[in-house]
Amino acid sequence: MVFEKDISKKIKSNSMHLSAFLLDWFDENKRELPFRKNRSLYSIWVSEVMLQQTKVDTVIPYFNSWMKKFPNIKSVAEASEENILKSWEGLGYYSRCRNFHKAAKIIVNDYGSKIPEDWDNFRSLPGVGDYTAGAVLSIALNKNYLAIDGNVKRVVSRITRRKKLSKYNLNYIRSFLSKNIDIIRTGDFNEAIMELGACICLPRLPKCRQCPLNSFCAGYKSGTPSNYPQKSVIKKVPVRTFVGGIIRFKDRILIQKRDSQMLNGLWEIPMKQVTLDSNYIFDFKKYIFDKYGYIISFKKIISEVEHVYSHFKMKLIVMDFINCDDVKNTGNSFSWIYKRDIDRYAFHRANHKVFKLFKSFNWDV
Numbered sequence: 001m002v003f004e005k006d007i008s009k010k011i012k013s014n015s016m017h018l019s020a021f022l023l024d025w026f027d028e029n030k031r032e033l034p035f036r037k038n039r040s041l042y043s044i045w046v047s048e049v050m051l052q053q054t055k056v057d058t059v060i061p062y063f064n065s066w067m068k069k070f071p072n073i074k075s076v077a078e079a080s081e082e083n084i085l086k087s088w089e090g091l092g093y094y095s096r097c098r099n100f101h102k103a104a105k106i107i108v109n110d111y112g113s114k115i116p117e118d119w120d121n122f123r124s125l126p127g128v129g130d131y132t133a134g135a136v137l138s139i140a141l142n143k144n145y146l147a148i149d150g151n152v153k154r155v156v157s158r159i160t161r162r163k164k165l166s167k168y169n170l171n172y173i174r175s176f177l178s179k180n181i182d183i184i185r186t187g188d189f190n191e192a193i194m195e196l197g198a199c200i201c202l203p204r205l206p207k208c209r210q211c212p213l214n215s216f217c218a219g220y221k222s223g224t225p226s227n228y229p230q231k232s233v234i235k236k237v238p239v240r241t242f243v244g245g246i247i248r249f250k251d252r253i254l255i256q257k258r259d260s261q262m263l264n265g266l267w268e269i270p271m272k273q274v275t276l277d278s279n280y281i282f283d284f285k286k287y288i289f290d291k292y293g294y295i296i297s298f299k300k301i302i303s304e305v306e307h308v309y310s311h312f313k314m315k316l317i318v319m320d321f322i323n324c325d326d327v328k329n330t331g332n333s334f335s336w337i338y339k340r341d342i343d344r345y346a347f348h349r350a351n352h353k354v355f356k357l358f359k360s361f362n363w364d365v
Contacts, residue, residue, distance in 0.1 A: 018180050018213060018216050019180055019181065019182040019189055020182075021212045021213060021215075021216075022189065022192045022193060022196065022212055022213060023182060023185060023188060023189065023192055024212065025192070025196070025212035026188060026191065026192035026195060026196075029195075029199075030191070030192070030195055031056070031195070031199070033056065033060070034060060034063055034064055034067075035047035035063055036191075038067070039139070039140055040140065041115045041117065041136065041140040041141065042072060042073055042115060043067065043140075044135075044136050044139050044140040045100075045115065045132075045136045045140070046063065046066060046067065046100075047059070047063055048132050048135050048136055048139075049096050049097075049100050049127065049132070050062055050063055050066075050091065050096070052093065052096060052132075053092075053093055053310075054091065054092065054093070056198070058091070059091075062087075062088070062090075062091050065087065066087055069087055070087070072113075073104050073107050073108065073113060073115055074104075074108055074113045076100065076101060076104035077101075077104040077105045077107070077108040077109075077113075078108075079101070081098070081101060081265055082265075082345075082346065084097055084098075084100075084101045085097060085098075085265055085266060085346035086344075086345070086346040088346070089266075089346045089347065090349060090352075092310075092349070093310075094263060094264070094265070094266065094348075095127070095264075096127060098264070098265065099126040099127025100126075100127060102126040102127075103125040103126045103127060103128065106125060106126070107125070117137070117141060117143075119133060119137065119143075119145070122136070122137060130148075131147055131148060131149055133145065134146050134147040134148070134190070135147035135149075135190060138186045138187040138190050139187040139190060139191060140187070141187075142185070142186050142187045143186065143187075144181075144183055144186050145186070146174065146177050146178065146181065146190065147190040147194070148173065148174065148177065149194060149197075150197075151193070151194045151196070151197025151198050151201070152173075152177070152190075152193050152194055152197060153165060153170070153173060153229065154197050154201060154203065154228075154229060155193055155196055155197045155201045155213075156173045156176055156177060156193075157169070157173065157219070157228045157229040158201060158206070158217055158218075158219030158220065158225050158228045158229075159176075159213060159216055159217045159218060159219065160172065160173070160176055160218060161218035161219050161222060161228055162228060162229060163227070163228055163229060163230045164229065164230055165229050165230075169229075177193075196211070196212075196213070201225075203226070204226060205226070206225050206226060208220045208225055237308070237311070237312060237313050238311075238312050238313070239312070239313045239314075239315055240273055240312050240313070240314055240315070241273065241274055241275065241276055241315045241316075241317070242271045242272060242273050242274065242314060242315070242316045242317070243271060243272055243274050243280045243281075243283075243284045243316070243317045243319060244268075244269045244270065244271035244305075244316050244317070244318050244319070244354065245269060245270050245271070245284060245288065245296070245318075245319050245320075245321045246269060246302065246318065246319070246320050246321065246354075247269075247270060247288065247294070247296055247321045247322075247323050248320075248321065248322055248323060249322075249323040249327045249336060251338060251339070252327065252336040252337060252338055253269070253336070253337060254269070254270055254292070254294075254323070254334060254335075254336055255267050255268065255269060255270075255334065255335055255336075255337055255345065255347075256268060256269075256270050256333060256334045257332065257333045257334065258348075259333065262309075263348045265346075266346050266347060266348045267335075267345040267346060267347050267348075267351070268347060268348060268350070268351050269318075269351060269354060270284075270287075270288060270291075270292075270334075271316065272284055272287045280317070281298050281319070284319070285298070285321075292334065294323050295323075296321040296322065296323050297321060297322045298319065298320075298321055299319075299320040299321060299322060300319070300320050301317060301318070301319050301320075302318045302319065302320050302357055303318050303357050304316065304317055304318065305318055305350060305353045305354055305357075307349055307350040307353060314350055316350055316354070318354055318357060339358070342355060
């Protein structure tokens with residue numbers, strides 16, 4: 001197992017000073033966050049899932065709304081995927097949401113709606129990795145597990161002056177934390193060092209003079225703490241071009257449900273990836289006919305929308321079409337909706353930029 005169960009044996013005498021400095025600072029300076037008021041296993045788990053690769057300020061309104069709508073694990077399990085995705089809409093990384101939904105169903109069916117409190121069973125749930133298991137079990141139940149996220153790696157890399165996050169150095173960081181963690185306040189220690197990374201030991205401009213651990217920090221003493229850890233080379237983000245159609249029949253538009261791995265289960269206006277040197281209007285009309293059997297007439301290009309996802313930048317050419325056929329029966333994968341229906345569906349973010357364009361043209365014509 002990655003995390004030490006008997007970490008008390010690994011604590012050295014001087015390490016108590018480090019954890020004491022850190023926890024004193026945390027007690028005085030920790031942010032007032034809604035998920036710090038409710039320390040239930042469910043609440044902490046929800047917050048940790050939402051906080052993965054997402055800023056705290058972004059998460060707070062989603063967390064508050066989620067807890068009102070889904071107050072316990074059973075309410076999540078009983079909700080439809082459509083309802084779950086709608087509640088997550090705009091938060092991104094939707095696989096987190098779908099995995100949490102799957103995990104909730106397993107807990108209701110296999111554990112009598114009680115979230116497992118032991119490492120092996122909790123770690124086995126969909127979407128739960130070493131970090132999530134360590135964070136949730138330590139913060140909610142004060143169990144002796146480490147929680148090592150990007151903030152923690154940065155803090156300890158600077159304290160120990162580790163330049164590269166190699167496998168050897170990651171093991172060194174884990175060993176350092178095992179030796180220095182406060183076994184009485186394990187959850188608080190994990191939260192405190194993450195908080196230090198989020199608020200003080202910043203990636204570019206660390207606030208070293210405000211840091212409670214600067215006397216322990218080899219990176220600070222070197223005079224160049226921001227050199228640790230070494231920044232990874234940022235790869236150029238590829239640009240992918242799509243065409244999307246506002247396909248209208250009277251006062252309704254056509255939307256489709258994604259079935260690919262990325263953004264699976266979310267809705268969007270019909271769109272297709274193209275190359276700019278192709279006859280993309282013809283290609284898009286053929287795509288709609290092949291997929292839905294609709295013959296559509298091109299009116300005009302409305303605008304271009306750009307949106308950045310985690311691994312590519314989308315350039316979406318938005319076009320206006322008129323559907324020449326009568327509206328046919330819809331299935332689970334597509335639907336004709338009125339303007340008032342938009343809020344009923346979970347769309348990915350690029351679509352909301354498209355919807356803002358609706359004010360620039362007459363929906364009803």
